[in-house]
Amino acid sequence: MDEQHEKLSAIGREFLTWLYYQSDACAGRIEAGGEIFELWIDRRAALEDDATDPPGCVSFSGDTFTSDDLKNAIRSGKKVREARFRLEKGENTWCFSLRADRLEVTGLKIDLPDADDIDERFHGRIIAISALNDFIDACFARFLDSVLSKKWKSGGRKEFQTWLEAPTS
Amino acid sequence: MPSNRYYLFFNHTGLLGRTESAHHFMGLFSGSASYTRYRVTGDVPAAVKPFALEKLQWHVFHEIDPGTLTDKSTGWVSAENMSLTKFDDMHFAKDPYMVFALRIDTRRIPPIALKAAILREELKHREQAGRERLSKKEKNDIREEQLQRLLKKVLPLPAVFDVCWNTTAGEVLFFSTSKKANEEFVAFFYRSFDLKLKALTPAVLAAALRPETEETLEKQPQFLTIHHG
Numbered sequence: 415m416d417e418q419h420e421k422l423s424a425i426g427r428e429f430l431t432w433l434y435y436q437s438d439a440c441a442g443r444i445e446a447g448g449e450i451f452e453l454w455i456d457r458r459a460a461l462e463d464d465a466t467d468p469p470g471c472v473s474f475s476g477d478t479f480t481s482d483d484l485k486n487a488i489r490s491g492k493k494v495r496e497a498r499f500r501l502e503k504g505e506n507t508w509c510f511s512l513r514a515d516r517l518e519v520t521g522l523k524i525d526l527p528d529a530d531d532i533d534e535r536f537h538g539r540i541i542a543i544s545a546l547n548d549f550i551d552a553c554f555a556r557f558l559d560s561v562l563s564k565k566w567k568s569g570g571r572k573e574f575q576t577w578l579e580a581p582t583s
Numbered sequence: 584m585p586s587n588r589y590y591l592f593f594n595h596t597g598l599l600g601r602t603e604s605a606h607h608f609m610g611l612f613s614g615s616a617s618y619t620r621y622r623v624t625g626d627v628p629a630a631v632k633p634f635a636l637e638k639l640q641w642h643v644f645h646e647i648d649p650g651t652l653t654d655k656s657t658g659w660v661s662a663e664n665m666s667l668t669k670f671d672d673m674h675f676a677k678d679p680y681m682v683f684a685l686r687i688d689t690r691r692i693p694p695i696a697l698k699a700a701i702l703r704e705e706l707k708h709r710e711q712a713g714r715e716r717l718s719k720k721e722k723n724d725i726r727e728e729q730l731q732r733l734l735k736k737v738l739p740l741p742a743v744f745d746v747c748w749n750t751t752a753g754e755v756l757f758f759s760t761s762k763k764a765n766e767e768f769v770a771f772f773y774r775s776f777d778l779k780l781k782a783l784t785p786a787v788l789a790a791a792l793r794p795e796t797e798e799t800l801e802k803q804p805q806f807l808t809i810h811h812g
Contacts, residue, residue: 424805425785425786425789425800426784426785428805428806428807429785431807432806432807435807488807488809489809491809493807513760514785515784515785516619516760516782516784516785517620517783517784517785517788518617518618518619518760519616519617519618520617520760521615521616521617522610522615522616522617522618523615524616528613532612532663533677535612535613536611536612536677536682537677539611539612539616540611540680540747543616543618543756544749547620551788551792554785554788554789554792555792555793558789558792558793558796559793561806561807562793562796562799562806566806571806571807571808574807575809578809
């Protein structure tokens with residue numbers, strides 16, 4: 415991995431780790447673009463520490479892993495490389511995986527009835543996809559505003575540390 | 584879940600081939616979706632729809648002629664039907680979006696089938712010549728001959744990827760996260776429209792959303808540092 419790619423990956427992984435922190439610390443409630451969403455990690459997460467050679471990786475899947483497992487991995491220096499999320503807003507649900515390094519969305523499932531008319535189907539799906547992209551962008555902007563603020567240095571980082579060290583069970 | 588669905592079949596030559604179902608499941612119209620986001624850079628003409636129509640017509644997909652040795656064909660098709668290779672109307676314009684698909688057909692001889700054919704021919708040549716060994720040139724000629732013979736028999740394997748261009752936001756969604764498919768898409772989009780695409784990676788998105796942070800992020804890309812003890 416070249417230096418530039420490593421740097422880009424680092425920002426994406428910081429973002430996904432922060433997103434998980436926000437979701438876990440606020441019981442799934444995430445504010446994005448002035449609206450409240452519910453966001454949970456949905457049965458799959460992969461974390462990696464690329465400061466070690468070879469990179470230390472750990473993957474969780476299924477129903478058996480807990481928030482403590484993820485926190486332990488983060489405490490050991492790993493960051494979220496990819497995670498599957500369940501996002502809800504009102505009656506709308508999005509299930510998707512987000513890859514940190516290039517912010518790619520994979521396996522997106524949208525809870526929409528299949529319309530017979532192709533244009534109707536297209537517009538329904540593209541509105542849902544655009545809403546998800548807007549959500550990701552709004553969260554990413556919040557992440558930047560948060561970690562680059564003076565407040566992060568004076569208190570935000572400590573709050574993150576406190577959350578990380580607090581047992582969940 | 585893969586974004587493409589293929590069905591295995593044996594073609595008339597007996598060689599194993601693969602083809603996609605008539606309706607492709609790429610995620611834009613149905614099924615689960617995987618996509619990469621791009622920002623369009625460069626001067627997009629104000630009358631973008633007629634501009635796109637002209638470029639799509641110029642770079643439309645053409646089927647590989649079975650009698651030729653062509654092993655790859657790339658071009659635009661309708662997103663609604665991968666066999667619809669004529670852009671003679673504005674069916675692809677769904678304001679403010681333009682929706683079409685990239686189709687890449689490739690013909691590839693299964694390596695084991697090629698090896699078997701070469702070995703069989705080499706054996707035949709050795710018997711006919713009454714020699715234990717063949718020269719390097721003879722071996723190369725046999726390989727080339729078999730390659731050409733088999734290539735004509737292999738059916739092209741189509742791969743189709745939906746493209747959704749939001750002309751208001753200047754953003755393009757490409758419905759694949761395969762590195763190779765994305766590289767081919769970016770190159771073909773540039774060849775077709777003379778417009779460059781920039782993937783919306785975390786660094787690019789940061790520069791777009793908060794341009795003033797670019798320098799800081801370059802210096803310090805890590806914030807969630809762990810303090811032990």
